[in-house]
Amino acid sequence: MIYVPLSEEPNISTSSETFKERNWSFICYPSLESCCLAHIYPCHIIGSVGKSIYQNYNSGFVFYIFFYGCLFYSLYIYNFLINKACPSIKTDMCLFINNSCSNEYTYINGNYYPCVYNSEYNLCYPGQSSCIEIKNYNKVWDFFYILHVLSLTGIFFMHLYLRLQLRKKHKIKNILCKDTAAVICLPTCSLSQMYRETLIDNDIEISINV
Numbered sequence: 729m730i731y732v733p734l735s736e737e738p739n740i741s742t743s744s745e746t747f748k749e750r751n752w753s754f755i756c757y758p759s760l761e762s763c764c765l766a767h768i769y770p771c772h773i774i775g776s777v778g779k780s781i782y783q784n785y786n787s788g789f790v791f792y793i794f795f796y797g798c799l800f801y802s803l804y805i806y807n808f809l810i811n812k813a814c815p816s817i818k819t820d821m822c823l824f825i826n827n828s829c830s831n832e833y834t835y836i837n838g839n840y841y842p843c844v845y846n847s848e849y850n851l852c853y854p855g856q857s858s859c860i861e862i863k864n865y866n867k868v869w870d871f872f873y874i875l876h877v878l879s880l881t882g883i884f885f886m887h888l889y890l891r892l893q894l895r896k897k898h899k900i901k902n903i904l905c906k907d908t909a910a911v912i913c914l915p916t917c918s919l920s921q922m923y924r925e926t927l928i929d930n931d932i933e934i935s936i937n938v
Contacts, residue, residue: 749899753924755910755917762920770916771796773923777890780926781897792886798879805872814840814859816866822852833859887911891918894925 765773771793778788814833822834822843829843829852840861841854862868888911895902910918 749901751901752895753921755914755921757921757924759920759924762923763916765923766916766919770919773919773926774886774890776926777894777922781890781893788886788890792883795879795882795886798875799883802872802876802879805868805875809868809872812860813865813868814861815842818861819843822854824852828852833861884911887915887918891922894922898925898928900925 762773771789774792775785775789779785815831817832819829819832819834822829822832822841828845830845832843832852833840834843834854835841836854839858841857842859843852844855845852888908891907891911892904894900895907910921
């Protein structure tokens with residue numbers, strides 16, 4: 729067992745000095761570690777910020793990855809509707825004159841084909857690539873819009889809330905509109921900036937425990 733004299737107690741003045749009122753670090757600071765994590769693994773940054781504030785890594789990580797999963801699923805639906813799904817109106821044939829027919833499709837030899845408009849000859853004809861007929865076409869588009877908006881809203885408010893809580897803990901001077909602008913216009917740079925703040929907590933913890 730090692731006895732440490734009272735005169736050699738760890739100096740924790742670093743903590744109070746670090747958290748004096750100050751400004752955010754430069755938002756576009758070229759930090760390779762934080763920038764890579766913000767672009768490739770943002771859920772880890774959100775989890776680290778949550779751990780820094782609430783001593784809880786898992787909750788922020790899980791909720792953020794859930795919202796990101798919803799966002800990518802909405803983009804998958806969009807890609808499906810644009811590239812693979814049949815348009816909204818079914819017709820017996822595409823050969824119409826003076827009709828753009830961009831929202832129509834037809835059934836030929838067991839497959840569905842979207843109608844394609846040729847402006848040079850001013851007529852429509854079946855496309856070369858088949859499409860997949862789906863019921864309630866407009867409702868699927870409505871579901872895409874709702875899911876896309878909700879996922880973006882969840883990501884935005886979670887990002888902004890943790891940023892404000894981190895700012896409060898570290899006594900960083902700023903106003904709400906600037907933080908909101910950073911989250912909307914430079915989301916990855918904002919995450920990178922927040923991650924660098926969590927590293928300050930780690931440095932303080934190490935200096936205290938040494």
